[in-house]
Amino acid sequence: MSDSKKIKKLSENLKRVKPLFEKEDAVIRSSFKKTLIATDIHGDFAALEFILEFAEMKNVDSYIFLGDYIDKGQRSVDVLNTLFELKCKLPTNTILLRGNHETRELSTWLEFSEDLAYHPKTLDDANSVFESMPIAAVLNDKIFCVHGCISGNKEETLDDISKKNTMKYLWNDPGAENGLSPSVRGSGIYSVGPDVVENFLEKNNLKVIIRGHTSHTCGTKRWFDGKLISLYSMIHYDSPEIRAAVAIAKEDEIKFYYFRKTASGFEWEDKKKKLKLK
Numbered sequence: 001m002s003d004s005k006k007i008k009k010l011s012e013n014l015k016r017v018k019p020l021f022e023k024e025d026a027v028i029r030s031s032f033k034k035t036l037i038a039t040d041i042h043g044d045f046a047a048l049e050f051i052l053e054f055a056e057m058k059n060v061d062s063y064i065f066l067g068d069y070i071d072k073g074q075r076s077v078d079v080l081n082t083l084f085e086l087k088c089k090l091p092t093n094t095i096l097l098r099g100n101h102e103t104r105e106l107s108t109w110l111e112f113s114e115d116l117a118y119h120p121k122t123l124d125d126a127n128s129v130f131e132s133m134p135i136a137a138v139l140n141d142k143i144f145c146v147h148g149c150i151s152g153n154k155e156e157t158l159d160d161i162s163k164k165n166t167m168k169y170l171w172n173d174p175g176a177e178n179g180l181s182p183s184v185r186g187s188g189i190y191s192v193g194p195d196v197v198e199n200f201l202e203k204n205n206l207k208v209i210i211r212g213h214t215s216h217t218c219g220t221k222r223w224f225d226g227k228l229i230s231l232y233s234m235i236h237y238d239s240p241e242i243r244a245a246v247a248i249a250k251e252d253e254i255k256f257y258y259f260r261k262t263a264s265g266f267e268w269e270d271k272k273k274k275l276k277l278k
């Protein structure tokens with residue numbers, strides 16, 4: 001398909017998904033048997049195809065993507081088209097959360113805006129769709145999924161999360177220090193410490209936070225005794241050392257699967273990691 005056809009398709013898909021996102025709350029509560037969780041696809045369409053094939057092979061019944069669909073990679077438009085079509089096909093079983101790249105601040109000057117350089121209306125429509133996307137998902141009453149992290153407000157409950165005041169959920173990171181620490185990412189952004197995460201999980205009766213946003217050369221990073229897992233599903237540059245990861249969540253466990261990029265394409269590793277949700 002030519003670039004202009006893909007962009008035309010995107011503008012059609014934006015019209016189709018917008019009412020679906022508008023109907024969704026800022027925090028979606030869902031129960032599924034087997035859910036693929038992936039994040040930070042960042043325009044890597046080949047990786048997305050590889051991940052979706054894997055999900056199909058594993059017979060998942062649902063999908064949660066933690067945002068950052070666009071920029072960095074070459075094929076943001078294809079990534080959005082594929083995920084928006086999945087959303088239209090399986091609207092309640094496909095959850096597409098918003099990432100910090102799905103904001104006017106980033107999407108209007110990075111790679112995605114270059115893809116749409118001659119289509120300012122489509123870029124504007126895409127941003128208005130991004131603004132209607134959900135911020136977090138609670139899976140099986142246990143797993144809190146979000147792009148960045150929690151806000152760090154002490155008394156925060158799930159009802160405090162809205163589609164209007166999203167910056168902290170899209171941008172924050174976990175950090176080793178208790179409380180909130182200023183972030184190198186910029187002002188108004190924080191690293192959220194173990195005491196804050198534990199308090200949030202306990203107060204909201206949840207087991208674990210799964211978040212994306214930070215690239216890890218090994219695909220995942222386990223924080224706070226397994227109470228928060230940082231996941232990353234994109235390989236930024238070719239190196240046999242780099243791993244990306246996706247998760248498959250079931251009622252009582254989350255399994256993490258790792259892949260790498262070789263000269264002939266992506267390959268799954270034998271190694272897996274498991275997090276029990278007892």
Ligand SMILES: [Mn+2]
Binds near residue numbers: 068099213
């Ligand atoms: Mn991000």
